[in-house]
Amino acid sequence: MSLNLLPDPEFGPPRGTDSAVIRFPGKAVPRLHLSPxxxxxxxxxxxxxxxxxxxxxxxxPMLPAFEAAVSRATGFSHVAAVASGTAALHLGYRVLDLAPGDEVWTSTLTFVATIAPAVQMGATPRFLDVDPGSWTMDPNVLRTALQAAAARGRLPRMVVPVDLYGQCADLEPIVAACDRWGVPVMSDSAEALGALHRGRQAGAGARLAVFSFNGNKIITAGGGGVLCSEDEHLVARARFLGSQAKETAAHYQHETTGYSYGLSSVLAAVGLAQLSALDSRVSARRAIFQRYVTGLHDLPGLTFMPEPAWGRSTRWLSVIMIDPHGFGAEREAVRRALELIGIESRPVWKPLHLQPAFRGASLFGNAGVATSLFERGLCLPSGSGMEPAQQARVIEAIRGCWRG
Incomplete structure (x- = not known):
């Protein structure tokens, strides 16, 4: 029996590129993936x-064992394992009674899966700019927006802060601001298993939290996700809806409709085995980030994703910012140069308020932080199994792009 968990498609190679090697005349260079x-x-x-x-x-038995292990890793008392992080988000929106026409507020700097289920349910998305010190939802922007919404009599149905690249959002002031107006918070912590904010695990303090176990995550089952809460009723309801909303009866009885969102025991088994390595994976990724800092810190025009004093990032992905005036090359030129030698890198998430799918959606906050991050930010190979020699290859290539 062999086991091959492929990287998540969103981080796969460009079309027409061999996923294993890049071929040059007379040699084949192993391709270095972003987060295998x-x-x-x-x-x-x-x-x-x-x-x-x-x-x-x-x-x-493997499913409850996996859920119990996730509970220990996250600190949440109740956990429902489902087919994907997106499925967990969808169930979260459903159990919090999101209805057509409701507003959902979230960070603009995130993957589309954060808001897509809500839009598909008929909700209206509103986006918030991010804090330059954490790249996550800015609590000050949120407070101002909530006060204005309350004055209009149009509060959001829920707020969904996003943990980014292994960095937690600052949930304490976010939850406090939402509690004032009775707005529930669901934390999209898909990218931050093992991260901390103010000494607490990712998602702690939110009404619901979602984690992903896709192939590119720090801990993977090859797929899958979980919905977590301290509210047993919400998780039980999510589990019910995720198994086709079957009522207790000898026949198939349905008072409402649900979804086929169950997680296979096979994937749960892989995830359970992986979870034992969480602490070592966090240490490995933080060490990788530090090696990038050591190898590149002297280059003008190049900075790194910050880590606020109140948090500890897993550094799921190591991210640099490239100022073309100081560095002498634009972000996209560096990305293409890395691609030519078989090194995968990616721009940071394109802000959702700039995506054609959400044309016309409101953006709260006018500082343009997320837009600037998108224009200059580049995610580097960060897999916890990456060898120092492989990382040195990345560092050398980036140094070769500098035009001092």
Whole structure:
């Protein structure tokens, strides 16, 4: 039996590029991916146990074992494992009774999955600019926007702060601002398992929190996600809706409609084996970030994603900012130069208020922080299994782009 968890498609190679190697005349150079899966060593044993038991569907003992392990890792008392982080977000919107015409506020600097389920449910998205010190939702912008919304009599149905690249949003002031107006908070912590804010785990303090176990995450099951809460009723409701909303009856009885969002026991087994390595993966990624700092800090026009004093990022992805005037090359020129030698890198998320899918959506905050980050930010290879020699190849390539 072999195990091959491919990287998440959103971080895969450009079309027409071999996913394994880049070929030059006379040689083949292994392609260096942004955040490939890194096996912990116990996955094969867990898979054999699951397959031998006959439990491969979204049922059996592996699922509650995985949920219990996630509960220990996140600190949340109640956890529902589902097919993806996006499914968990969808269920979160559903159990918080999002209805057509409701407003959902979220950070503009995020992946589309944060808001897509809400829009598909008929909600109206509103985006908030980010804090330059954390790149996450700015609590000051949020407070001002909530006060204005309350004066209009049009508060959001919920607020969804986003943890970015392993960095937590500052949930304490965000939740406090929302509590004043009775607005629930769901934390999109898909990218931040193992991160801390004010000494608490990612998502702590929110009504709901979502984590992802896709192939590119710091801990992967090859897919899957979880919805977490201290509210047992909300998680039970999510679990019910995620299993087609089947009522207790000998026949199939449905008082409402649900979804086929169950997580396979096979994926739960992989995720359970992976979770034992969480602390070491966080340490590895933080060390990788520090090696980038050491290798590149002297280059003019190049800075790094900040880490606020109130948080500890996992550095799921190491991100640099490139000022073309000081560095002598634009972000896109550096990205293309890396691609030519088989090194994958990506711009930071394109702000959602700039996406054609959300044309006309409001943006709160006028500082243009997220837009500037998109124009200059570049995510570098950060896989926890990356060897120092591979990272040195990235550092050398970036140094070669500098035009001093």
């Amino acid at each position: 899966p890194h096996l912990a060593g116990g996955e094969m044993e867990a898979l054999r146990e699951t397959l031998d038991s006959g439990w491969v569907a979204p049922a059996g």
